[in-house]
Amino acid sequence: MQYLLRHFIRIPLYHYSQCIPSIASTLKNLSPSQLTQFNQLVSNEDEKQLKLIAYLVQKLKPGLIPFKQVLLQQIRNKSIESNQDLEYAIKLIQKIQNPEFYLNEYINTIQEKRIHSCIIQITQKYPGLCSNEQFIKIKQQFPECTQEMVIKITSLKQNQQKQQIYQKIQTFTPRDIPEQHNQPEQLEKHKCITQGKIVLRFPPEPNGYLHLGHVRSIRLNFHSAEQLNGHCYLRYDDTNPANEKQIYIDEIEDNVKWFGHKPTHITYASDYFPFIFDCALRLIKENKAFVCEQNREDMKEYRKNKQPSPYRDRDIDESLRIFKEMQEGKHPESKYTLRLKIDYQHANPTLRDPVIYRVLYTQHPKSGDKWKVYPMYDFAHCICDSIENITHSLCTLEFEIRRELYYWILTNLNLYKPFVYEFSRLNVSNNMLSKRKIGKMIEMGIVKGWDDPRLLTLAGLRKRGYTPQAINEFIDQVSVPRGGNEQIISIKLLENCIRKELEKTVPKIMAILNPVLIDVEIDNNTIKQVYVQQDDVKMVGSPDFYGLTPNKQVCLRFFGVILCENIILENERVKYIKVKLVSTDLNERKKLKGQLNWLDKNDCIAATVNEYSYLFDTENPADIPEFWNNINKNSLQIYDVKVPKSLEYKIGDRFQFERNGFYIVDSIQDGHIYFNKIVGLVEGEKKSLK
Structure with missing residues (x-):
């Protein structure tokens, strides 16, 4: 009984959900003997403990992870009236307390750190609590989350997670969507083409530079295909020419090669535009698509209120004629769209007659001005997957809601259906992994460009001095969880990966x-x-x-x-x-x-060092609407430095400056050397004179 109550107290700290009412509800269902045991454990002093929990819950509620909430709900709904019920609750609690659960799926070091911070605040406000036994237990459960703890926690399952990054694909199981199943003849044709091998793809949109979040997808797809003797395509999702540029296309391919991967084929969504256009014509002819004249605002309002478009019953021949005229350039942008006719009252908003084509008079980086209509991502993506006989279509969790639409399109076109799996988006503390927000920072002059070393773009990481091996090590350690897009990984783990590599590979100099x-x-x-x-x-x-x-x-x-x-x-x-x-x-x-x-004046040369620290002051700047107001003003410091002149310095050379950290030669201009700081030393190893 004490074990159960102790862990009930612990649950809200881990799960940040309002658990006090559930504890009270559980107490009502206790047997007389259980209630007696409970009364022996509770005193008036413990009311402060409940206030403490409520305070922590209020502080930490935004970090709720859906899967844990489901487990917690199971515990809430179960009355503890028998030994069997007690064992059931304990089993669930043990599951969410199991270290493997956290190490493999949810690395919560950031949340743990927040809890510790709250405990410190309470200690200062209520010093009398320091003698409370329950409070002491909680303090022991959440000591200060130091860098060493982060490293230790995330390294315990390192070898197992390295295997999971590709072996996990073999454990994926289909979810209960009948439409995802293929007909026997479709499967036979698919297996004949693939020879039974796994076929994956990495499908970035060439509208910006790749960042650290993309590496999880690169690693999962390319590395898995290599390990499982399969194939992996690099496919550019070039369906929106307004934001796409050739420089981004070139940069993406260069980064994939930098990681040592060779795509089986390099393809473009635009390669399949003729077939995708024919698919749209077929759906119109089958009365499964219609041309709509609603503007963006009206369409949004109608879909929100589950109302049909006034043009939903437009004549098939008229829709065909207008759609062909759209491609011929006879109509302006925004006047017409082509929409699927699915169910405007569907519970899933993505199936409420979504737009699948629009008019764009923008030069395409690959096809020029050949096309006047462009398919939407949701329409083109699934068709491209099917054409390329992708076996596993892997994407981040925000696309989970679109899975039904993915299969609706392929089912109604009678096309082969790949297996779809979603994984958590990568979030790293004290930085931003949104191309849109990075673009905003560049526009505002906060950072110098996509390759600014303070950013976690691959261009920025390369300029900072990170290696593909260190980045892959980081991705292997955080693995491929499905714990929700709220998860934040400490940037200290990334720093530790590059530090460990450089400690073994670079020369030390004064x-x-x-x-x-x-x-x-x-x-x-x-x-x-x-x-x-x-x-x-x-x-x-x-x-x-x-x-x-x-x-x-x-x-x-x-x-x-x-x-x-x-x-x-x-x-x-x-x-x-x-x-x-x-x-x-x-x-x-x-x-x-x-x-x-020290260095002798006659034996050294002058150089310049760019010292970088965290770009944002807070761990999760994405939560701040005006995130640019949270920029760390000291994220870039420029210093003079003296280095031995007896050494040869080339761009890309890395060194450990004793007592300071690791540095890379970024550029040499008129004989003057510019270094970028890669990462500092571990605090305990820095030989400070202070």
Whole structure:
């Protein structure tokens, strides 16, 4: 009984749903003996605990994950009146508390961190709760979510998840949609063409640069096809020429190759426009489509209110004539659309007579001005999948509601039907993965372009210095869940993936950020000039600062012990330092905690470093309507740096700057080197002098 109650208290913290009424309802159904046990556990002091839960629920409700809500509802609806009922509830609770459930499907480190933050706030507001046993248990369940915890949690099932990224496809099972099943002759023809192999596709729209979210689809489709000895197409969904450009087409293909994938075929939706157009004609002739004259606003209102279009019963021949005239360029944009005739009162809004064709007088990047009418995505996508004999059509969860329309179209055209599966969209903390919003930031001048290293576009990640191996490792670790599009993955996991790779592969060098020149007096006649870092120097020291301060001894690594004699400031910044060499004895050097990195003035060259941090101050900027007001103003810092001149630097070379992090040579202009910071060191490993 105590076990059950303890976990009932824990449920709302994990699931962010209003669980207090359900607990009260459950208590009403307890047997007398169970109620006695419960009364022994509850005191007036515990009312504060219920208030605590209610507070956490209120704070965390927006993060609700649908699948967990379903499980919670099952528990709510079950009366606990017998041992069997008790076992049932415990079984469900154990399922949602099971580490594998979280590690494989829901990596909730961000939500855990929010809970910890709420607990801290409550502790400050109600210090008396710190002696409450129930409160202490909750604090123990949700310690501070440190970077190390994030890494540990997400790494526990790493090997298993690597397999799942492609093996999961073999476990997908059809859902209960009768229309998705193919006729025997269709299946026979399909298997004859595919030879029983899996056929997948990656179908991006060429209206912007790919971002990290697309890599989950790239990895799932291309990597799975390679591992399962199947095929994968790169198909451009070029059905909207208004937003599509050749530069995006080229960039997408380049990124697919960057990941080491070779598409079986590169195709375009526009390759199939003649066949798709004929499909539309066939549906008109069968009275399953009609030409509509409603404007966008009226159509939206009619569909919302489940009202039929005034043109729904238009004569078939008239619809055929107008539709052909639309393609001939005889009608302006927005005057006519072609709509399916399905069910204007359907519960699923996507089936309320959707538009499948519209007029666009825009130059197409591939077909030029050949076409005046263009199919909508929902109409073209399923037909292209069928033509290419795709076995598994994999897409993100926001398309789940469109699955019925997908199968309605193929069923009524008597075409082969692929199996459709949806997975969660990838969201990463402190950044944005929306092409529309990224475009908005570029337009506003917040970022410099699609390849700005602060963005999680593939162009930005490449410029930042990320490798395809590190990005794939990240995707493998987060796997392919169906937990809902609300899931947010900590960006620290991505950083850890690239850091682990670079620790093994790049050379370490001494580089001095924000260099300050110091004169080291070796004897009365010899002065040695070296650079040290600005943050290794202070006018006033402290017990935990091991750098240079007046009248203090420190060690220049691999050189000797020095005594700081004078520090000169200019505009509150260190301009010049004079020190004296005290000893070069190894034992004397080892005694000092202050070990400074340095470079000889004659053995280094000047360069520039772009230091990047998180683009947004909040973990989930997508929740903020005016997201541009949440930009981290310090997301880009530019510093001078001194690097050894004995090394050769080429664009794309990566280095570890000791005590600072990992960097890539971004460009070399007139002999001057520009570095981009890839990622910092793990906090515990950063050899700070503070």
